[in-house]
């Protein structure tokens with residue numbers, strides 16, 4: 001694994017391109033504070049260049065047969081597989097996550113490409129008889145140029161959720177990665193272009209949301225925005241996109257509940273709470289962010305969870321530690337502030353609640369995994385999204401109370417329940433207000449299943465056939481066979 005500073009540029013028209021201004025952004029390693037790499041810093045002019053290139057790419061790609069598009073995506077997936085170790089190392093250096101989780105994320109991206117590549121040979125339109133001398137058809141056409149705006153927590157897999165269906169549907173894409181995680185995205189996009197995408201079909205411009213992102217939102221040539229990020233930013237995206245009536249898919253914040261019932265398999269539930277909260281150092285939209293435990297098992301379950309969490313190790317993404325650092329110091333301060341707010345309102349810290357001590361932690365944004373109880377309902381940890389390793393635990397008397405309290409949130413992204421009672425499982429699946437409910441299962445995403453947040457967690461869906469619908473326009477055609 002090379003530790004040389006990575007130097008990245010944009011990808012425009014299938015080639016590496018520097019910014020018009022010649023400016024660069026430095027990208028920091030969150031574990032060490034060292035410079036992991038540099039990337040060209042884009043502005044609105046750079047985005048316009050990418051959009052012009054995408055216009056040319058669209059002309060060729062939209063006319064390419066879907067089976068051929070699928071074959072090129074498949075080749076792209078193989079190129080990702082062949083470069084997995086390099087991509088994973090680059091991701092750990094810029095994002096901070098443990099190398100094992102980086103490998104998982106790159107594989108996830110590869111699988112998403114493979115899933116949509118496989119659908120390439122299955123795209124069909126319908127023909128409808130309309131009486132003797134007439135029939136109708138419903139055609140599916142690509143939308144045009146689509147902007148993809150990506151956050152820093154899963155910079156590659158969340159990019160795949162947009163690129164794979166968008167490209168298979170025949171669109172040309174312009175990607176804006178998060179400012180703090182552009183390096184692996186540039187390399188990934190270059191590999192896909194090298195797999196045979198016509199020049200201009202897939203482009204990437206790095207730079208600030210306020211200029212590069214904003215140009216994508218405002219430019220009238222961009223027909224659709226696929227966005228993943230914070231709910232506030234998503235609201236801004238939707239308002240800005242409305243001026244030119246762009247289609248939007250928004251995957252936003254969440255505060256997912258996990259309910260542990262009195263009849264749950266406690267070993268599995270302990271593991272689900274621990275992995276669900278602390279994977280990616282808690283920086284996941286679908287992380288478990290509120291834990292509701294039945295009163296009758298609370299005093300058995302919680303000490304077991306505390307023991308499990310005490311054993312979680314924290315450290316550099318390239319060490320054997322189970323948790324990496326928070327992505328930025330600001331992110332760490334935000335979580336610390338939420339924990340302090342809860343404690344100030346009477347909550348008790350059961351484990352963690354502070355930074356780890358020792359020389360190896362001094363330069364990174366580390367924070368110990370934290371469990372809290374007696375968190376009041378007006379505390380930030382109960383009301384807001386906590387994007388880091390802190391989990392509030394609440395007592396509930398039964399399934400009805402658990403679901404009611406779980407639903408008491410502006411968010412509706414994911415949700416989970418552990419129970420061996422079919423009634424409770426079904427009640428939760430029917431009544432939890434969220435786009436996903438896992439029953440006795442970890443929070444694993446499947447390409448085959450559509451995923452989209454309810455309430456203020458999002459609009460539209462990614463994954464599954466449904467994502468293709470969000471990257472196509474329908475057209476009804478009527479054909480008279482006898483004039």
Ligand code: NDP
Nearest residue numbers: 150151152178179208209213214229230233251252253285
């Ligand atoms: P942000 O909303 O801050 O940023 C997301 C992306 O939007 C970044 O690329 C950012 O660019 C860009 N952006 C910021 N301002 C603008 C603007 N004015 N116009 C266009 N683009 C802009 O989110 P975070 O990166 O902080 O990600 C964390 C959030 O994402 C959490 O709330 C989390 O829940 C949510 N999330 C949701 C998921 C889901 O599937 N529902 C999955 C993963 C995360 P820049 O980096 O330059 O600021």
